[in-house]
Amino acid sequence: MSWFKLILENSWRDLRMGDGRISLATQTVLLFFLMTLTLSSASIQNYLAGNLDQMLGSDLVVESHAPLKSEDEIALRSLAQRVSVTQLIDITVTHKNEWARVKLKLIDDAYPMQGNLQVGDTPVATQRAVNKGPAIGEVWLEPRLAGQLQMQVGDILTIGGTELRLGAILFHEPDRIMEGHSTALRAMVHTGSLKAGSIDRGNSLTRYLASADESQQIAVESWARDALAGANVIKKIGGQHPLASFWQRTENFLGLASVILFFMGAVALDMTNRRWLAKMRYRLAIYASFGVRTSTAMLMALGEWLIGFLLSALLAALLAIFACGLIVGQLQGQFPGLQTSWHWVAALKTVGLVFLLLIALQIPSFLQLSRASLLSLIRNPAEGSFVWHRLVWSFLSVALLAAAYSDNWLLTGLTLSAIAAALALMVALTWTFVRLGDLWGRRRTGLLPFAFFMMRQRLFAKSAQVLGLGLCGLLLLFTLMLMRDLGATMESHSRSHDGNLMISDARSDQIDGIHRWAAQTGSTVRTLRPFVPAQLVAVNGKSLDEFQKPSDTLATLQDPIRLSWAKDMPRNNRLVGGKWWPTDTANWQQISAEPEVMTDMGFSYGDVLTFRINGKSYDFNLAASHAYKPGAGSITFWFQVPLSARAQIDAATHHMGSMELPETAWDALAQLWQQYPTLSLVPLKELTERFDQTLGIVTKLTTGYAAMVLLLALFVLAASISGFSADDRQKNGLLMSMGLKGTDCLRLNLYEWGGTALIAAAGAVAGTWIAGRLIYQAQFNLAYDPDILWVAAMVFTMIITVCLVGYIACRHSLNVSVRTLMTT
């Protein structure tokens, strides 16, 4: 008990000191960030699990991008108790001069399988539950859509040449999980309402809702795996929410962001550790003089550190609960009904992970501590600075954390490589600058040569200080620059798109109609690129379901992508690797993929990619890799095959492209859509709104993140000054005792801090440049073109801030008398 009390007292005393406070604050901020992330994620995961249970609308759903063949549908019906077939089609509906892009759901008599539909007579009416969908000849629209089309119950809406009466306002579907969380406008009709061929169903998504017990669910799943390539099975029992893997990827991305924060935290902690270590060595040596064994003293040191950690965890948990409440409030728009709740296991796991990482960062210090000897109180043995051990150990710990968190190996690798290169550069710069400065000053007098001499004497300590500040500057600069450039690019992209109307999907038979309409209205078709919807189902015979590591690319490949063809390399593409096919090649089974897809999926040249196109399988050999090149149109494809492949593929050709509409043509758009309801056109204005929405979310996220980075940067600066203040005090005391004036000491300190800040800033700029060159093109398709003025302003701010803080710290230490300085 006496020991425990002593440990508590020591911890409390340490935490009240400057270094202790910085350590505590750094640990608290890191824990706060990760716990907020965990608690918000756990609330969402919990919500998704509950959502799956209540809102699947059936026991099982088989989802396919093409309707099942009749024999497959018969097989499914024989395996399940009851089946309802629904189809989702993206179409544009028009009413008078109003139009809207809609997800139209076609349902049968068996719908809904479980639960009820909620409908009303007006968008604000009391909802009533019904257990049948719209009757033949009726259409139901969701409230937003009815408002947008300015329709009321009883009005007539024409879809594909069929007149349908608005029968009800649709508020809720029991299989909403399949629709929900998407902001697309929804409409529902009975499948018998539309004449066969009245609308093109080629680009539809068909869902088979089935009621089945547990064994039947397993049987259907196993049958679908073998018989239905490209189909997706979602079960109520033991199934995973369709959004779960999306959320996991979001978490992984945020995880990488937290790795960067952790890196900065590690720098701040390492700097405060310098003093902590000296103090603990002294404490342990004195304990040893009382006969306390090293192992006991080490346990006490560990206990003291642990108390600091627990206090951080407690503070962070309180703050995280508050922040999580705010975040969940913001997310309720995306996840209706989402609530904050406390998740012990998830929170403890995060605390455990941070604990392991912090203790890993502490290991070099504890190893040094275990060598603390009573002999150090009798004489002063030479001790290594262990800068390199600590640096390598910290880097390894953070790299491991990055590996554990990130699903994007390319981004992680590039980030860590850029940091490692910047560190190496800063070491080289420090050594060169200080050694050359010392060489220059050897036969000179004055304060500047003396400052170089002092820096040369403390080269290791100076290197650690430069590395810490430089790394912090690099991360800060890169985060701010990326934030600024990403926002600017998103904004300019939305406005520099060729034309003001994007053709996102048009069938071949619609192209003539588009050209005619363009001629009539004075519009021009800018670009058109052909493609077929194709779903990647296997790689080298291995099904896509067997790819375990979630990634954005894998998630996108779960649905059909656009497969294009080209005789020669398109003008807006460049060859990155492999060999592009000769112009008139007869070998049509070749394919080229974008580098990001290859990296994320782990593809190699020679791999056989199997695509499912219009119900048939096609194999292609991966022969080349192409990347986007700006300047010749913005439309590019992930996968491209030779032109000769087109003749072998049995599927209708789709097109995407862009148009330029004069102001007068916009009102005539409804006319085009009435003629071709499935034609997918996205006006630039709508595109801009979508971008602005996304940009709004990105800005909120990055601003919050930048605030955390700035906060940690301040801790690093404070730790740097606090960690070296004892040395500076002693040095100033000695100099003043030798007759130097206070102003001379200030100038000397200013030279030192100026030199440190200059090298750190140069390292940070160079590191940012390396990171920019590596990451911008590879990850964001941006050309790295830094704004020199902006970078210069940031560097200037950094140097001034560091010098100013150093100056204030020095003034503070000079206020102490020579006698006191000498005794420290």
Add this chain to the structure above:
Amino acid sequence: MQDMIELHDISHHFDTASERIGLFQGLSCTIRANETLAIVGPSGAGKSSLLSIAAGLEVPAGGTVCFTIDGVPVDALTMRANSGFIFQQFHLMPELDAIGNLALPLRLKGNRHAFDIAALWLDKIGLKDRARHRPHQLSGGEQQRIAVTRAFVTAPRFIFADEPTGNLDMHTSESVAELMFGCARETGCGLVIVTHSKPLARRADASLHLSAGRLEAAA
């Protein structure tokens, strides 16, 4: 004698980057509890190294060291658990006040009455009114008096003192020496002092002179 330290044929040296510097060779002596021993000699003769070896802090390059506690041979770790130290630089914990420093070894040994015992000792050495003062608020003599008391407060079998009066003036040295020898007599523990001070060495029961690698009884 129940507690003792025996040095047999001890030799020691240390290495620099360019050469090996020999300190002493073939030294033998026995240190007993209930006795006070002073080791004197010129700077660099190896007095502190000899003290470290005797205290079990360092292993000699040659020869053997035997530790006996309660008549039973023990290892260096057990020896250290039964020893106390006094340093030239006092080495009080700067963050603790006088009574906190004095109570510290007792608390580390799990004594529930640490502060009461420390208060009694403070009273005994005349520093009761300084109980709440931090080391930097105390004079050198006061700091060393607390350091000496702190070494004795847990009643160790041996105390090793390295230049305990090296940082003090003559008058203060006298009072610290008085305290140190008084405590040793009172508690019956062995006291080994390394010192340059002849008056201090004269207070010891025995005095050894270490010079040019030889250890001889001092006059």
